[in-house]
Amino acid sequence: MDLFDRYVFWLRLFLPKDQRDDIIRELSEEYRSHVAEKEAELGRPLNRDEHAGLIAQFGHPLLMAARYRPQQYLVGPVLFPFYWPVLKVTIALAIVVHVVAGLVMIATGTPFVDVARGADQAWKSVLAIFAWVTIAFAVLDHSIRSGALKGWNPAAAAPPGSPQHVANHAVTGAEHATAAVNQALGAVNFGLWAVPHPRRPARPGRRCQPSISGLLVGVVLSAWWLLALKFPALMFGGGAAILDWGADMHRLYPVLVVAQVITLAEHAVRLMRPNDTRVFRITRLVWFATGAAFLYFLVTLDHQWVVWRNPLEAHAGLRIDLINYAFSAAFIFAVACGAIGTVRRIARWFTSRRGPRAAHA
């Protein structure tokens, strides 16, 4: 086997299947033309080094083959600056959850086997988060490459800080809290939704603007929260070895799905079509319905959100009723925040009905 045959052998492995034979045939013929001309020029056959020099001009087989393929990537340069920090933050959060859960288990005297089982779940959670974050971004990237942003109209965006912009973009603290508790049972999500907003109006009242980073973090955390209800290890970390979701949480699941979807949809619309108030009216209605359903379940269910995986096992130091109280408190907090937001919105509506002067007073 001469040097070029060896080169072709490796090149063939990397070339696109449907063009492989044709490309090899063309390159082989071109190479022979090149060699024939050189040999005629020198008046002697080429030696091994001269052959190697000619082959080197084709480049490494992997690089050469890559040039015959279309450029392919999951997350391109447009979204990568968002993808990377979101991935790091979510994986770091998952690790923190697992570490804290593991420490709690050790502190409460959980058998080592259960702690080890919980640790085993940790890498699976990290892998799942990596996969879901990547899939979410790949879908977004695909939509951008398909021209989702081509119809962008600069005139449709109200100037930052204008009354219209503030009215459409304003997200009250109560709404943040509702979304936060919905998405990650509290503080973690609230912080992440609130922190990335680069600009806050001077007016007090915790109003802030939507941002792409906020939306992307929201997508990831929503996916995490909804997946956590299917894969408890994502929420409990190592504790998933002994804890599972109760029947009441499963009954609440459809409401949570609607709440997540409507939160993200509204955030996306605020970002992309700030002047489309019809959408906000619809999302308000869905929010109201979701809140009412939430309240209904809170009143009628037994608050068995979390149960022991094996009720017959003893778990020293851990009280399931306390965990369920914590969940109930978080849900009640979410509903209360939603109710406050609704009351404030109704109050604003009444104020605005009194006339623009009164509204700005």
Add this chain to the structure above:
Amino acid sequence: MAPDQFDTLRLELRRGCLVLAVLAQLRTEHYGYTLKKDLADRGMEIDEGTLYPLLRRLETQGLLVSEWREEDKRNKRFYRLSPTGKTVLNELLNEWQNINTAVSRIAGSRSVA
């Protein structure tokens, strides 16, 4: 400027020019090896690893047509401009002239320290 930086910018500059040069040279039919030689003789060096995939891409885009034919007892793949390729080449040459004029005007009016 660091040599690496210069190489990167030079590559960016050459990338578009190579397409233009290849299309212009293929107003007359060539196979890969003679095309490479003719381009080199006119001052546009291009290595095999760039040329053959580029020819394939331009053909996929409908700017070139190719056929296998025997010449000097050897089968070769000959490339030439397609009708679409001729139109695109003319438009690209116009654009090239505009850019060339503009850059000459800009570069000529400013001193380079």
